[in-house]
Amino acid sequence: MRFPWIFLFPFMAFFLNTGINAQNTGLRVLSQEFIFSDAPFSQCHASTLAEMNNGDILAAWFGGSFEGAKDVCIWGSLQHDGKWLSPFRIVCGKTVEDSVTPCWNPVLFRANDSTIFLYYKQGVSPREWQGRMVLSHDNGKTWTGPVILRGYAGPVKNKPLITRKGTWLNPASKESASRWQVFIERSADQGKTWNIIPIDTMDPAKVIQPCLLSYPNGKIQALCRSNQNYIMESWSIDDGITWSNLQKTDLPNPNSGIDAITLDSGLQLLVFNPQNSGKDWWDGRNKLSIAISADGQTWKEICKLEDQDRGEFSYPAVIQTKDGTIHITYTYNRTQIKHITLEVK
Numbered sequence: 001m002r003f004p005w006i007f008l009f010p011f012m013a014f015f016l017n018t019g020i021n022a023q024n025t026g027l028r029v030l031s032q033e034f035i036f037s038d039a040p041f042s043q044c045h046a047s048t049l050a051e052m053n054n055g056d057i058l059a060a061w062f063g064g065s066f067e068g069a070k071d072v073c074i075w076g077s078l079q080h081d082g083k084w085l086s087p088f089r090i091v092c093g094k095t096v097e098d099s100v101t102p103c104w105n106p107v108l109f110r111a112n113d114s115t116i117f118l119y120y121k122q123g124v125s126p127r128e129w130q131g132r133m134v135l136s137h138d139n140g141k142t143w144t145g146p147v148i149l150r151g152y153a154g155p156v157k158n159k160p161l162i163t164r165k166g167t168w169l170n171p172a173s174k175e176s177a178s179r180w181q182v183f184i185e186r187s188a189d190q191g192k193t194w195n196i197i198p199i200d201t202m203d204p205a206k207v208i209q210p211c212l213l214s215y216p217n218g219k220i221q222a223l224c225r226s227n228q229n230y231i232m233e234s235w236s237i238d239d240g241i242t243w244s245n246l247q248k249t250d251l252p253n254p255n256s257g258i259d260a261i262t263l264d265s266g267l268q269l270l271v272f273n274p275q276n277s278g279k280d281w282w283d284g285r286n287k288l289s290i291a292i293s294a295d296g297q298t299w300k301e302i303c304k305l306e307d308q309d310r311g312e313f314s315y316p317a318v319i320q321t322k323d324g325t326i327h328i329t330y331t332y333n334r335t336q337i338k339h340i341t342l343e344v345k
Contacts, residue, residue: 020305020340027290027303030325030341034332035059035077035084043067044075045314046157046257047329047337050108050116051321052139056080059317059329060090060106060118061337072102074120078140084339090143091134093122104129107155111162111190116140119154126175152185152194157315158259161212163220169240170194171222173208180206182224186240199234201246207232211260213268213296221268221296227255229276233296251291251299252276254284257315263344264320268293271316271328274301288313288330292344305330305340313338 020029041063048060057079064072073092078085093101104121111117116136123129131149136142155170162168170185184197199222201207206227213221220236224246231251234243251270254277260270270291275284290303305328306313316330325341332338 020303026345028343028345030343032338032340033084035329035337035339036087039063039087039335041065041071041073041075043334044337045331045334046105047315047317047331048106048108048159049317049319049327049329050110050159051319052078052110052116053114054139055322056139057321057327058108058116058140059084059337059339060108061329061331062103062106062120063087064102067104067334068102068125070100070102072104074103074106074118076140079339090118091120091132091146105157107157107159109155109160111168114139117191118143119149121154121156122146127177152196154185157209157257158211158317159319161214161220163214163239164218165239166190167239169212169220171210171212173210173224175208180208180227182207182210182222182234182246184210184222184236184240184243197240197243199243199246201232205232205246206255207246209257210234211258213260214262215296216266223249223251223258223260223270225255225257226253227277229253229255231258231272249299254278255281256285259316259318261318261320261326263326264324265344266294267344268296269318269326269344270299271305271318271330273314282312285312285314286310288316290328302344303342 044063060076063075074090075087076090077087093103107119109117118134121129131154132146134143156173160170168187173182182199186195207224210222210224222234224232226232230248231253232246236243256273258272274289288306291299291301293299314331318328328340
């Protein structure tokens with residue numbers, strides 16, 4: 001899908017107000033930058049992040065002529081010694097029959113060893129795509145060939161969660177012409193086998209792209225993108241085996257991707273577009289904020305990462321590294337991936 005005006009004038013973005021408003025919040029912005037300056041693709045979207053076991057940060061996203069074009073591949077960049085290296089192509093969408101289809105929505109995941117999982121989707125559209133995976137055993141420098149996921153789809157946008165009991169949970173969803181539905185893929189054997197657990201929703205809500213948060217009492221919360229102008233939530237109290245019906249939260253959502261993380265402190269941190277949707281699909285994506293919560297019920301907006309009249313600042317990814325730093329990336333007008341580091345006191 002092509003984004004209309006901003007791609008005709010990509011450099012206009014640099015003259016817009018990009019100041020981060022985080023006064024009197026206990027949050028300190030450490031840095032903000034674009035991951036690359038020159039790119040071998042026209043558009044990019046849907047970034048993901050992971051910390052390597054050597055301390056490097058790996059970012060990945062999809063890039064090509066435009067979303068859904070055949071030349072859309074998964075790209076990556078490593079941040080080494082605080083500097084982002086040149087983007088490199090990780091995988092493209094060739095099939096067994098040697099035809100070419102676009103790639104979508106990479107998701108990086110590192111468990112407790114040196115293996116880096118990169119899940120992604122391949123297919124002509126989200127209604128027809130298929131989950132695939134490549135692996136790296138050298139901190140993101142080289143990658144195996146793609147593996148088609150059999151019996152499960154893999155995380156659809158946001159990172160998996162490893163529960164207190166060591167269970168792997170993939171936040172997943174599927175789209176059809178009549179219904180969007182979230183579900184959880186659960187593995188008790190570190191990804192060898194998977195159980196698919198649907199999460200019921202009220203009709204006619206369309207809900208996709210969950211992210212997962214954990215709590216000291218063992219509860220797990222799924223926060224989801226929806227077409228209801230609100231983020232929707234579901235809870236599990238049994239290590240992800242069963243989930244409550246989806247309900248609306250008080251958090252606005254313009255049918256755009258979100259991400260969240262449980263910080264080392266126990267606080268929950270959410271990155272989201274805090275507006276309602278409009279007549280066009282990109283409406284509401286011109287503002288991007290951070291909210292925090294102690295219990296997942298009451299949220300406080302503490303920072304505006306972007307607050308502009310026009311543009312698209314969307315599909316955030318967030319992680320916390322071993323040194324406590326919070327890293328956030330997001331789509332910046334489909335021409336860049338922006339990277340921000342911060343700390344919350």
